[in-house]
Amino acid sequence: MLSGTSDIAKRYTTALEAINEIACTYFFAGRFKDAVQTLRLSLELTEAQEVTPQSRLILLLLYGKVLLVEHLIRRNNPELMFSVIRQAKALAEKIQVPEYVADAVSLLGEACCNATTMSILESGNMPFGRQDKYHDALAYQQEALKLRETLHDSKGCSESHFLLGLIYQFWQQNELAREHFMTAIQIAEDNGLVLEQAEPNRHLMFDARLQGDLDQALLYGERALFFREAGGFKPYQPLDHLALRDVYRQKGDAEKAQFHERQAMILAEEMGVAEHMTFVSASSERL
Missing domain, CATH: 1.25.40 (Serine Threonine Protein Phosphatase 5, Tetratricopeptide repeat)
Incomplete structure (x- = not known):
């Protein structure tokens, strides 16, 4: 028997951290259905009053990332993806944790970029040279990079430099794109980051x-x-x-x-x- 509210809160935090690890493992293995189901169920648990907003936010950020990657591969409707990411951004801003704000802003920028790219491809065109597109994605990613530089978030900075390079590559500003890709790789190398070197390469x-x-x-x-x-x-x-x-x-x-x-x-x-x-x-x- 738990002694009171504080003990319940601690147990929820421990349980949700474990669930987050399970969902992340499913995600990395490409088991999208299992990851989504796990995250949906865990988010229902976060409605309990003893659950901290930060515990819910961490799950929302992972859920948004899973949906983002799944959208890119399955080409499914991006509506839920945007809904979850915007929920994460709003909650991060509410509880005022800078690193989570930066993560949510970057994720929203990446979602805008991917959704735009998929829409262009599905219309039978290629995304290159589309100067009329990607402006929202660029603004979000520039904001995220500024926040991450202030926080000295090496992993986040590497990610944001790659995502900025991606937009410039689509705009065929290739020299600028290469600069961002190489910066992303250099930051990752300097800080012993592995996965962050894959996409820029x-x-x-x-x-x-x-x-x-x-x-x-x-x-x-x-x-x-x-x-x-x-x-x-x-x-x-x-x-x-x-x-x-x-x-x-x-x-x-x-x-x-x-x-x-x-x-x-x-x-x-x-x-x-x-x-x-x-x-x-x-x-x-x-x-």
Whole structure:
């Protein structure tokens, strides 16, 4: 028997921290359904008066990230994703915890960027050169980077530099994009961060490929896959393999191209998203 409200609050905090770890493990394994179900149930628990706002906020931020990645892969309706992320942002601002405000603002910027990109791709177009798009995403990410620099949040700064580079890459301001990607990698290297090096390397691969430097593109692509695997994040590994497939096809190495395509499909099948890889594969090939 618990002695009172403070003991109940402590037990809730401990339980929700454990649930958050479980949901995060599901997420990294690409088990979206399990991660979403776990987070939905845990958020119901946070309605108890003994639960701290911070415990709820941590779950909302993870839930928003899961929905963001799932939207990018499954191309599902982004309405819930935006709703959850905006709830997280409002709560972070209410309880005034700067690092969580920065995380929520960055997540909202990333959501705006991804939703815009998916909308453009689904219309049959490519996202490059669209100067009329991504302005909200840019503003949110610039705000997030400023907050993270003030907080000396190395992981957050690396992430924000990558996401800013992504927008500039879409705008075809390639030199500025490369600067942000390289800064993201340098910050991650200096602070022993692994997973944060995957995405900037993958997009430097696209940049090198578009410049016709296939050897450099291959190097970046291999680094992206290495850091993704080392960081244990499975959802984007099919994208890394498809990107390498495209480089090997351009180099005329059909055997290695087929190997990476098979690996992408095996991983997608394991995560239950194989039916969505056709669209992702076609978009990758068009770069």
